[in-house]
Amino acid sequence: MAEITAAMVKELREATGAGMMDCKKALAATEGNMDEAVEFLRKNGQAKAEKKASRIAAEGLCRVAVKDDKVAAVVEVNSETDFVAKNEEFQKYVEAVAAQAVNSDAADMDAFMAEQWNLDASKTVKEALVEKVAVIGENLNIRRFEKVVAEDGMVVSYVHGGGRIGVIVQAATDVVNDAVKEALTNLAMQVAALSPKYVSTADVSEEYKEHEKEILKAQIEADPKMAGKPEKVIEGAVLGRLNKELKEVCLLEQVYVKAEDGKQTVAQYVAQVAKENGANLSIKKFVRFETGEGLAKKEENFAEEVAKQMAGN
Numbered sequence: 001m002a003e004i005t006a007a008m009v010k011e012l013r014e015a016t017g018a019g020m021m022d023c024k025k026a027l028a029a030t031e032g033n034m035d036e037a038v039e040f041l042r043k044n045g046q047a048k049a050e051k052k053a054s055r056i057a058a059e060g061l062c063r064v065a066v067k068d069d070k071v072a073a074v075v076e077v078n079s080e081t082d083f084v085a086k087n088e089e090f091q092k093y094v095e096a097v098a099a100q101a102v103n104s105d106a107a108d109m110d111a112f113m114a115e116q117w118n119l120d121a122s123k124t125v126k127e128a129l130v131e132k133v134a135v136i137g138e139n140l141n142i143r144r145f146e147k148v149v150a151e152d153g154m155v156v157s158y159v160h161g162g163g164r165i166g167v168i169v170q171a172a173t174d175v176v177n178d179a180v181k182e183a184l185t186n187l188a189m190q191v192a193a194l195s196p197k198y199v200s201t202a203d204v205s206e207e208y209k210e211h212e213k214e215i216l217k218a219q220i221e222a223d224p225k226m227a228g229k230p231e232k233v234i235e236g237a238v239l240g241r242l243n244k245e246l247k248e249v250c251l252l253e254q255v256y257v258k259a260e261d262g263k264q265t266v267a268q269y270v271a272q273v274a275k276e277n278g279a280n281l282s283i284k285k286f287v288r289f290e291t292g293e294g295l296a297k298k299e300e301n302f303a304e305e306v307a308k309q310m311a312g313n
Contacts, residue, residue, distance in 0.1 A: 002032030016041050043218035059085045060143075062166030062289045064157035065098035069176065072155040073101035073147040074166040076289050080138045085163070085291075090140075093132055094163070100125060101145040112145060146287050153284070156181060158188035165192045168287045175279035183273040186258060187251070187266065191286050196251040199283055200267075204246060216241045251286065 004027045012023040012034060018041045026044075030036035060078035077094045079085050096119055106112035113126040120128065125142070133140050146168075148155055153172040159165070167188045173180055190196075198204050216238045220226050226234060247253040252267040259269070266283075274281035 004028055004032060008032060008034070012037055012041075039215070042215050044222060060141075060291050061085055061091065061094045061163035062159065062291050063094045063098040063163060064159055064166045064168060065095075065102035066155060066157050067102050069150075069154045069156075069181075071102055071147070071149050072157055072168045072170075073098060073104070073145055074157070074168050074287055074289050075101050075145040076143045076166070076291060076293075078141045078143050078292070078295075079136075084136060084138050084140075087136070090136060091163070093140075097125075097142055097145075101147060104145075104147065109142070109144065113142070144289070146289075148285060148287060150284075154181070154184070156184040156188055158185060158192055160189070160192040164291050166289045167191045169283065170285040171281060172284050173279050173281045175277050175281070177277060179277050180273065180279060180281065183269070186256075187270075187283065188286070190254065190257050190266065191251065191288050193257060194248075194254055195288060195290075196254060196286075197249040199250065199285065200252045201246050201250050204250065209242065212242055212245060213238050216245075252283065 004024060008027055009020060009023045012018070012027060013020060015034075016023070016038055018026070022041060022044075023037070026037040026040040027034075030040055059080060059082045060076060062074060062076050064072060064074045066072045075094065075098045077090075077097055079090060084090050100115070100118050101112070103118065104112055104115060106115060113124065113129075115125050117123045117125050117128040123131070129140060129142060148168050148170050150170050150172075153170065153174075154176050155168055155170050157169075158167045160167070169184050169188045169191065171180075171184050197208075217234065220234055220237050220241075226237065252265065252270070254266050255262065256264050256266050256269040259265075264272075270281055270283060273279070
């Protein structure tokens with residue numbers, strides 16, 4: 001059985017918000033597997049559905065470049081420290097990477113890194129990155145990019161927190177004016193704030209639904225109030241909770257954050273804007289990058305490092 005360390009318990013607590021003893025039990029039950037421990041806590045109702053942002057710790061910036069309201073690209077470039085992320089030279093470099101991406105036809109990161117660097121055709125994107133690392137004196141990484149092209153409408157962008165979050169929203173519309181653009185920008189801000197996973201319930205995969213139903217069923221069966229209830233009642237409760245969850249993770253089903261009545265959904269807001277502007281308007285896609293998303297923080301423990309060196313490890 002894997003040794004359960006204090007550092008592992010701490011990481012799981014930060015990821016789920018569960019109590020220390022609950023985290024220790026979960027790790028013991030899953031033999032130290034962090035992902036399985038998160039699932040264990042969720043099934044027992046001791047963790048939220050999503051890992052807390054405190055687990056996200058990589059530094060860097062997200063930037064979005066837009067061309068003619070038709071093409072947009074969002075990039076994430078990581079640095080080792082927040083100090084470098086605030087550096088003007090680094091910020092200009094990330095903007096140049098975004099400009100590269102919006103003009104790129106690369107299908108993946110390898111192809112992107114092999115392209116000619118727009119600011120100096122004698123170098124590739126990768127060579128320009130290596131050169132920038134030497135200048136700044138810190139390891140940098142172009143982690144990801146995504147390009148969005150609107151064939152029958154427009155794209156808008158929004159960058160939050162000085163570059164912590166970058167968002168693109170793509171819409172199909174036969175009317176492109178300031179009112180429509182403002183509405184789509186409002187939705188980009190909503191995506192940044194509430195982090196939906198899908199545009200609508202129609203986009204949700206059956207795999208995701210089945211996974212969530214399994215979690216919800218385990219939670220309900222563990223509830224003393226549901227003890228002895230017929231399977232049909234439990235299934236109904238599972239579906240009820242799943243539908244509630246889908247309203248939170250699907251953009252069009254969410255309550256619009258600026259709704260005056262506090263009830264209007266995003267879908268209703270889009271319909272209202274379409275009617276007011278005589279437009280056929282629909283949301284096709286959104287992309288949301290958050291700096292360091294999914295990357296675990298590297299914690300430095302100087303005392304522990306010295307102790308290991310003294311022990312010959």
